[in-house]
Amino acid sequence: MKAIGITAEYNPFHNGHRYHIEEARRISGADAVVVCMSGNFVQRGGPAVCDKWTRAGWALSHGADLVIELPQAFASADAGRFACSAVSILAQAGCDAVSFGSECADKELLKTVSQRTRLIRDEIPSFVKEHPGLSYPAARTELYKETFAFSDSIDDELRIISSPNDILAIEYISELSGLDFYPVKRLGAGYNQEFCSESRFQSASGIRKMVADGDLGISQYMPSAVAENLSGEAFGAIEREFYRLAAYKIIEAGRGEIDNTPSGGEGLSSRLKEAVLNAESLDELISLAKSKRYTFSRLSRLVTQLVLGITRDNLVIDPSYIRVLGFTARGRELLSEISRKSAIPVITNPSRQQKLLNDEGKRLLAIDSKASDIYNLLCGSNLYRNSDYVKKPIIINS
Secondary structure (H helix, E strand, O other), rough: OOOEEEEEEEOOOOHHHHHHHHHHHHHHOOEEEEEEOOOEEOOOOOOOOOOOOHHHHHHHHOOOOOOEEHHHHHHHHOOHHHHHHHHHHHHHHHHHEEEEEEEOOHHHHHHHHHHHHHHHHHHHHHHHHHOOOOOOOHHHHHHHHHHOOOOHOOOOOHHOOOOOHHHHHHHHHHOOEEEEEEEEOOOOOOOOOOOOOOOOOOOOOHHHHHHHHOOOOHHHOOHHHHHHHHHHHHHHHHHHHHHHHHHHHHHHHHHHHOOOOOOOOOOOOHHHHOOOOOOOHHHHHHHHHHOOOOOHHHHHHHHHHHHHOOHHHHHHHOOOEEEEEEHHHHHHHHHHHHHOOOOOEEEEEEHHHHHHHHHHHHHHHHHHHHHHHHHHHOOOOOOOOOOOOOOEEEEEEO
């Protein structure tokens, strides 16, 4: 069975995501769509609008055939580790190719930028030290501009490494190791753009803002079943509870513990400890701690990594299991193939199957479970019934 892989968060699932699934299947000619999805905490930092089981159900009801989880340690990492781990898992899950949203969607140009970015990757840290006022993304752009100024398409290339989806796209491409890829042109509002009244496709960040404001107009930008699951009041409560937990952890943790998170170091522990004394929300905390060099995204990830107990040691290993969140009838057939062929365990019941994991896999799975327990605490959900060791995969028989 030919399968196309997609990495996603569906935070929340909207019409643009449904379009992407349909287009990925169409242009690749795939029989099945496999989604590798972030769990209860997302790559930008912070909790998702709904739990991972609900979000997996949205995807399965609107075109996906199999949803597997990107382990939380990697789902909370920077773009490079996020992409590398997701592609690795999709390859183990039998995918022949991957698809991703792209502002550019020019396959050859994306490939060129990916190759060139790899050539300068090892030089970026020293470039940052030489230009202390630059963040890592800004330093990457400046170094790229200096190194490849001769290129006839340099302006287009610089737009690619400044566009959120394309940044992830070039990371995916650099990790494909023989897999093909199919970019799908992003339509409508940009990745971080708020509500755009002229577009039938809204960004997830724009929709989250609408949800938080209690705007009932969200239903025209997403499947009705998704809109019914979303509550601005509930999501606001989760974010407030997460901030309290994060503030406690920043106050309680030693500077060494904060610096040992994958996004830590460079004096960020001191900045966070100073900021928490004056902040009243997570956004305010990050805004007080950030600077030109330290981006909002990096600090948001750092806080999430700290709360979840993710350390640098957790990211020096490769994904070592495939955790199944849900499947359709076609997905069940694919899952049978994957179970026979995969070099790493396929986990549908962690209570029974964790014995199949090596020590590294057990540590990663423990982080997943802890993240779910913390998310359930934030939501006021029953810890036992919603535990990763009790919940079963979502099954859509259609």
